[in-house]
Amino acid sequence: MGPGLWFLLLVPAGLGAAARSAVPRTERLFPEVQQMVHRFSQEAISNYSIFLVAPQTRTLYVGAKNAIFALPLESVNQPAKMISWEVPKNHRDSCTRKGKKEAECHNYIRILEFADESHLFTCGTFAFDPQCGFIKVANFSSVERQESGRGKCPFEPTQQSAAVMVDDVLYAATVSNFLGTQPIISRATGNLEERIRTEMSVTWLNDPVFVGSTFLRGGESGENDKIYFFFTETAREYDFYEQVRVPRVARVCKGDLGGLKTLQKRWTTFLKTQLICLDPESGTNFNLLKDVFTLHSVNGTSAVFYGIFSAQRWVPFLAPAGAH
Numbered sequence: 616m617g618p619g620l621w622f623l624l625l626v627p628a629g630l631g632a633a634a635r636s637a638v639p640r641t642e643r644l645f646p647e648v649q650q651m652v653h654r655f656s657q658e659a660i661s662n663y664s665i666f667l668v669a670p671q672t673r674t675l676y677v678g679a680k681n682a683i684f685a686l687p688l689e690s691v692n693q694p695a696k697m698i699s700w701e702v703p704k705n706h707r708d709s710c711t712r713k714g715k716k717e718a719e720c721h722n723y724i725r726i727l728e729f730a731d732e733s734h735l736f737t738c739g740t741f742a743f744d745p746q747c748g749f750i751k752v753a754n755f756s757s758v759e760r761q762e763s764g765r766g767k768c769p770f771e772p773t774q775q776s777a778a779v780m781v782d783d784v785l786y787a788a789t790v791s792n793f794l795g796t797q798p799i800i801s802r803a804t805g806n807l808e809e810r811i812r813t814e815m816s817v818t819w820l821n822d823p824v825f826v827g828s829t830f831l832r833g834g835e836s837g838e839n840d841k842i843y844f845f846f847t848e849t850a851r852e853y854d855f856y857e858q859v860r861v862p863r864v865a866r867v868c869k870g871d872l873g874g875l876k877t878l879q880k881r882w883t884t885f886l887k888t889q890l891i892c893l894d895p896e897s898g899t900n901f902n903l904l905k906d907v908f909t910l911h912s913v914n915g916t917s918a919v920f921y922g923i924f925s926a927q928r929w930v931p932f933l934a935p936a937g938a939h
């Protein structure tokens with residue numbers, strides 16, 4: 616069996632302490648859970664990167680390198696429906712001519728979201744020229760209406776990013792240039808006039824590594840609907856000899872339309888603050904956010920965030936930075 620995708624992942628207890636090295640400190644096996652683990656992998660396909668569950672149709676969608684799958688939830692190890700979404704040869708050649716490795720000049724699927732009732736929205740790195748498109752769920756045969764994925768999806772397969780679809784509009788945290796030097800959080804699709812983003816300034820985002828995003832409804836009216844982005848970035852508020860990385864959460868309001876005179880086409884509701892994961896006994900500050908999971912309440916208006924942190928090395932504990 617080649618590299619595949621586990622439908623169920625077991626995470627060892629004592630996450631914070633174990634995360635310092637890649638080897639878990641403790642490991643516990645649950646035989647009854649192991650029986651439930653199903654494995655899926657397809658010949659010649661690698662780099663399974665993202666998945667999306669459609670509870671109504673009991674379908675699991677999986678994005679990989681050059682391919683997207685639809686699997687029945689009940690039998691993920693059965694033959695799957697597959698869409699092949701490859702980069703044309705001439706396009707791959709021009710990618711390698713720009714000095715990129717052949718392995719990087721493929722289409723690594725990075726975004727898979729529900730666009731509307733009948734379509735999925737997907738984006739891939741497309742040989743350092745990110746592309747997005749729609750998949751008609753009923754047919755599941757091709758990626759249609761292809762458009763540029765710049766500002767939505769990373770260029771580079773290893774670059775971390777985050778995206779969430781809210782009321783048919785994509786909110787994305789990624790980099791917007793080939794060199795990967797311009798981080799951006801934006802409303803990336805929908806009406807052109809409503810496409811607003813972060814300022815290109817280190818006070819907004821300073822070398823961030825994005826790990827996740829989530830949407831929270833703020834009540835019936837929709838006025839308090841907010842989108843959250845989780846990342847680790849370099850702190851600017853501490854003047855140390857070495858760079859200090861800090862875990863953060865940023866939020867923007869769904870109703871934000873940008874400023875009129877200042878902050879035109881920029882968020883006017885962007886706030887960020889520091890997350891803290893500290894072991895008081897050892898004084899270890901787990902300052903790198905590795906992943907985040909949001910557990911929504913039934914009505915969707917409140918949530919609990921679970922984060923996985925690790926420690927860069929010994930770093931001094933820093934008080935919360937306050938809002939931007």
Ligand SMILES: *[C@@H]1O[C@H](CO)[C@@H](O)[C@H](O)[C@H]1NC(C)=O
Nearest residue numbers: 618661662680723771772773
């Ligand atoms: C893709 O998978 C191959 C083989 O498993 C691995 O060596 C490579 O690092 C992966 N690439 C990315 C971008 O994840």
